[in-house]
Amino acid sequence: MGLYTKLPEDLQEVDVIIAGGGLAGCVVAGRLAEADPNLSILVIEQGPNNYNAPEVIHPALYPRNLFTNSKYTLFWQGNEAPQLADRKPIVPSGGTLGGGSAINWMVYTRAQRSDFDSFNAPGWSADEIYPFLKKARFRTPYMSWGEG
Numbered sequence: 024m025g026l027y028t029k030l031p032e033d034l035q036e037v038d039v040i041i042a043g044g045g046l047a048g049c050v051v052a053g054r055l056a057e058a059d060p061n062l063s064i065l066v067i068e069q070g071p072n073n074y075n076a077p078e079v080i081h082p083a084l085y086p087r088n089l090f091t092n093s094k095y096t097l098f099w100q101g102n103e104a105p106q107l108a109d110r111k112p113i114v115p116s117g118g119t120l121g122g123g124s125a126i127n128w129m130v131y132t133r134a135q136r137s138d139f140d141s142f143n144a145p146g147w148s149a150d151e152i153y154p155f156l157k158k159a160r161f162r163t164p165y166m167s168w169g170e171g
Contacts, residue, residue: 028072037065044068045122070095070119079125088115088126095119096126131160 039055041048044066052066071094073079078087079095088096097118103111117123124131133156136149146152 026072026074037063039064041066043122044070044120045117046124047122049121068120070097070117073119073121073125076119079119079121082128085126085128093126 039052039062041052041064045068048066048068052064055062055064073095076095078084078093087093091098095118096115099114099116101112101114103109115126117126119125139147139149139152142148
C-alpha cells in the first residue's frame with residue numbers, strides 16, 4: 024500500500040487495524056508485515072504527514088516541536104500536584120507518525136525498574152521485560168561501558 028492522508032475509496036477490508044502510528048504502532052505493523060507479507064495492515068494516525076518535515080528529521084530543529092504552534096506536538100495539561108508546588112504540568116507528546124520519537128531529539132529512555140515492578144502484572148516485572156528492552160536498543164561496537 025503506501026502512505027495516505029485519505030483512505031482509497033476502493034478499500035473495503037484489511038486484515039489488521041492499528042490505532043496509533045506512534046513508535047509502538049509502527050513497530051507492531053512492521054513486525055506483522057515481516058511475519059506475514061500477505062497481511063494488509065492499516066495504521067491510523069491522527070496527526071499530519073511528517074515525511075521530510077525538517078523539525079522531525081533534523082535533530083537540531085527539534086526544539087521547534089516545543090513551540091505551542093508545532094504541527095507535530097500535542098500538549099496535555101496534567102493534574103495539579105503537591106510535588107509540583109500545586110502546578111499543573113504541560114506535557115508535550117507526539118501527534119504525528121512516529122509519536123513522541125518523532126519529536127524528542129532521538130532520545131530513548133526507559134522507565135526505572137520500580138516502575139515496571141509497580142505494574143504488578145504477570146510478564147511485566149523489570150526482570151521479565153528487560154530482555155525485550157535490551158532487544159529494542161542499538162549499540163555500536165565501539166561502546167565499552169557497562170550495560171544500560
